[in-house]
Amino acid sequence: MSARILDGKETARAIRGELAGRVAAVRDRLGRPPGLTAVLVGDDPASGIYVKNKEKAAGAAGIAGEVRRLPGSTSEAELLDVVDALNADPKVDGILVQLPLPKGIDPDRVIDRILPAKDVDGFHPENVGLLAIGRPRFASCTPLGVVELLRRHGVEVRGARAVVLGRSNIVGKPMAMLLLQKGSVGDATVTVCHSASRDIPAIVREADLLVAAVGRPGFVRGDWIKPGAVVVDVGIHRREDGSLCGDVVFEEASEVASWITPVPGGVGPMTIAMLLSNTVAAAERAGGG
Numbered sequence: 001m002s003a004r005i006l007d008g009k010e011t012a013r014a015i016r017g018e019l020a021g022r023v024a025a026v027r028d029r030l031g032r033p034p035g036l037t038a039v040l041v042g043d044d045p046a047s048g049i050y051v052k053n054k055e056k057a058a059g060a061a062g063i064a065g066e067v068r069r070l071p072g073s074t075s076e077a078e079l080l081d082v083v084d085a086l087n088a089d090p091k092v093d094g095i096l097v098q099l100p101l102p103k104g105i106d107p108d109r110v111i112d113r114i115l116p117a118k119d120v121d122g123f124h125p126e127n128v129g130l131l132a133i134g135r136p137r138f139a140s141c142t143p144l145g146v147v148e149l150l151r152r153h154g155v156e157v158r159g160a161r162a163v164v165l166g167r168s169n170i171v172g173k174p175m176a177m178l179l180l181q182k183g184s185v186g187d188a189t190v191t192v193c194h195s196a197s198r199d200i201p202a203i204v205r206e207a208d209l210l211v212a213a214v215g216r217p218g219f220v221r222g223d224w225i226k227p228g229a230v231v232v233d234v235g236i237h238r239r240e241d242g243s244l245c246g247d248v249v250f251e252e253a254s255e256v257a258s259w260i261t262p263v264p265g266g267v268g269p270m271t272i273a274m275l276l277s278n279t280v281a282a283a284e285r286a287g288g289g
């Protein structure tokens with residue numbers, strides 16, 4: 001069997017198109033477009049690429065996207081001042097501080113400082129808590145993108161045995177929480193694996209839906225996949241030849257799965273689409289809308 005492709009690039013394009021009407025309505029009501037500011041500290045090359053992609057996508061959707069580039073020598077206090085200024089800026093609906101931050105800056109202190117109503121990454125404890133109790137406001141963009149990608153391809157999650165590989169606050173944990181939500185895109189039976197989990201291949205073999213977010217290239221092999229399972233690969237790694245690959249050996253898994261995400265062109269573009277969608281939602285709520 002050859003798996004069908006969960007096309008994140010095309011789906012993200014469609015979502016950007018659908019946001020246009022909402023962006024126009026915000027412009028009418030507020031007299032300005034939705035605003036998103038990404039803060040990039042230091043010059044990590046991968047972070048630089050992601051932030052540039054976000055800026056481009058924002059522009060394509062009619063959102064005023066700005067990048068604040070700060071030197072790697074920036075102190076935590078200086079970064080907190082920048083966050084305070086963005087919190088107070090009425091033209092900024094969404095704030096994103098690109099992770100990882102340089103050593104010496106505590107990411108938790110920075111995330112805690114972002115106004116929850118502008119936290120379009122969905123990393124602030126208030127937004128994480130709202131998701132955990134089934135009242136999501138802003139959910140983390142990557143897992144939200146996964147769920148939206150599945151929904152738009154008609155992939156049924158309800159009742160499925162889902163296995164999430166990875167428990168990070170950005171991907172694994174919120175992914176598990178979204179799949180666990182009551183109704184609509186949730187209602188899965190969720191297992192979460194991490195570095196202390198025993199016999200991961202055996203756990204993965206039970207999965208109807210697998211989400212791989214371990215950050216290890218080629219970690220998941222084809223013979224771990226249950227025939228007909230849905231495979232979502234969040235991992236992204238640059239090979240020595242410059243090409244990209246995921247946490248799953250695509251060539252093997254696509255022989256067994258029913259649906260699979262490619263890398264690139266799968267989860268990555270959906271992450272950015274959800275960031276834009278969260279930003280438009282923040283703008284819609286701004287000024288009492």
Ligand SMILES: NC(=O)C1=CN([C@@H]2O[C@H](COP(=O)(O)OP(=O)(O)OC[C@H]3O[C@@H](n4cnc5c(N)ncnc54)[C@H](OP(=O)(O)O)[C@@H]3O)[C@@H](O)[C@H]2O)C=CC1
Nearest residue numbers: 142166167168171194195213214215234235236267268271
């Ligand atoms: N496409 C996109 O939009 C995005 C892609 N990514 C990519 O997704 C991947 C994961 O990102 P992120 O969650 O931030 O990564 P982290 O490194 O923060 O988390 C990795 C998780 O995987 C677990 N893990 C690591 N090694 C193993 C192992 N050998 N066996 C079992 N579990 C293991 C860790 O366990 P423990 O907790 O025990 O340490 C941890 O929970 C990366 O490749 C990243 O680049 C990330 C964000 C967005």
Ligand SMILES: Nc1nc(=O)c2c([nH]1)NC[C@@H]1CN(c3ccc(C(=O)N[C@@H](CCC(=O)O)C(=O)O)cc3)C=[N+]21
Nearest residue numbers: 049050053096097098099100121264265266268269271
């Ligand atoms: N505060 C914060 N929020 C994030 O959402 C965040 C972050 N920090 N730090 C890093 C991770 C990683 N991440 C990606 C976004 C887009 C692609 C993406 O566009 N990927 C393309 C390819 C990109 C390329 O060509 O390199 C694809 O998969 O097709 C990938 C990864 C967001 N993250």
Ligand SMILES: [Mg+2]
Nearest residue numbers: 121140141142
């Ligand atoms: Mg995100």
